[in-house]
Amino acid sequence: MSYIQAENLIKQYGAGEAAVTAVGGMSFRIKMGEFVAVMGESGSGKSTLLTMMGALNTPTSGEYSVDGLGVYELGQDQRADFRREFLGFVFQSFHLVTYLTVLENVMLPLVTVKTNGRTKRAMAEDALSRVGLDGKAHRLPGQISGGEQERVAIARAIVNEPPILLADEPSGNLDTKTSREVMDLLRSLNEDGMTIVMVTHSPECAGYARRLLRISDGLLVEDIPINGSAINLECWSTGVMD
Ligand SMILES: Nc1ncnc2c1ncn2[C@@H]1O[C@H](COP(=O)(O)OP(=O)(O)O)[C@@H](O)[C@H]1O
Numbered sequence: 553m554s555y556i557q558a559e560n561l562i563k564q565y566g567a568g569e570a571a572v573t574a575v576g577g578m579s580f581r582i583k584m585g586e587f588v589a590v591m592g593e594s595g596s597g598k599s600t601l602l603t604m605m606g607a608l609n610t611p612t613s614g615e616y617s618v619d620g621l622g623v624y625e626l627g628q629d630q631r632a633d634f635r636r637e638f639l640g641f642v643f644q645s646f647h648l649v650t651y652l653t654v655l656e657n658v659m660l661p662l663v664t665v666k667t668n669g670r671t672k673r674a675m676a677e678d679a680l681s682r683v684g685l686d687g688k689a690h691r692l693p694g695q696i697s698g699g700e701q702e703r704v705a706i707a708r709a710i711v712n713e714p715p716i717l718l719a720d721e722p723s724g725n726l727d728t729k730t731s732r733e734v735m736d737l738l739r740s741l742n743e744d745g746m747t748i749v750m751v752t753h754s755p756e757c758a759g760y761a762r763r764l765l766r767i768s769d770g771l772l773v774e775d776i777p778i779n780g781s782a783i784n785l786e787c788w789s790t791g792v793m794d
């Protein structure tokens with residue numbers, strides 16, 4: 553069984569008196585195939601954690617490995633290869649390129665992949681079909697709804713068929729119905745075997761996951777299983793979630 557493993561992961565931004573400790577020493581292990589929700593107040597370090605997990609943000613100290621591979625011990629090129637092979641990332645804002653079509657946006661991560669154009673196109677079409685957007689491939693991002701844009705961002709993250717998907721507030725700006733559709737999509741990707749780590753401010757969205765990591769002030773303060781239903785709101789009585 554392989555794992556995502558963090559050992560005393562620390563991230564400080566800046567130096568000296570201006571230094572901010574965004575993640576103050578986190579250790580955890582996530583099994584491949586898990587669906588994990590991460591919750592915590594605004595500024596508690598969720599995005600920092602996710603970008604470190606995504607091989608995008610070098611920790612100040614600590615160990616981070618995926619499947620036994622020390623991600624930050626790799627050189628830049630190898631780390632980029634690792635990212636391409638293992639990780640899909642859905643950012644807090646969708647980061648779609650406005651002047652590229654939906655299909656072209658989804659094909660972006662394939663730019664550096666050594667296969668022919670026809671294969672890449674088929675991969676992107678397949679990813680769009682998995683997120684239920686077959687008919688919208690030739691629209692521009694501005695010509696589809698917010699929920700559809702989110703699904704394009706997810707299609708782009710899974711076009712390489714990565715084993716791990718990291719999603720930072722994937723339903724942050726969506727209405728309830730659309731956000732449920734996005735959660736159903738993530739759940740079905742997880743059921744097909746994808747490991748998912750999702751930051752969310754919504755207890756209902758967290759209820760789609762099977763495990764909850766709650767962080768506060770850069771520390772892991774709770775690590776509990778979730779049994780499928782929306783989690784108890786009383787757990788969240790302290791502070792505003794983000
Ligand atoms: N690039 C950065 N430079 C300096 N400080 C940062 C940077 N990114 C985040 N921070 C700070 O680190 C802390 C955690 O931020 P973040 O990880 O974005 O939290 P969250 O996603 O939970 O809102 C905050 O105090 C934030 O201001």
Ligand SMILES: [Mg+2]
Binds near residue numbers: 598599600644720
């Ligand atoms: Mg954030």
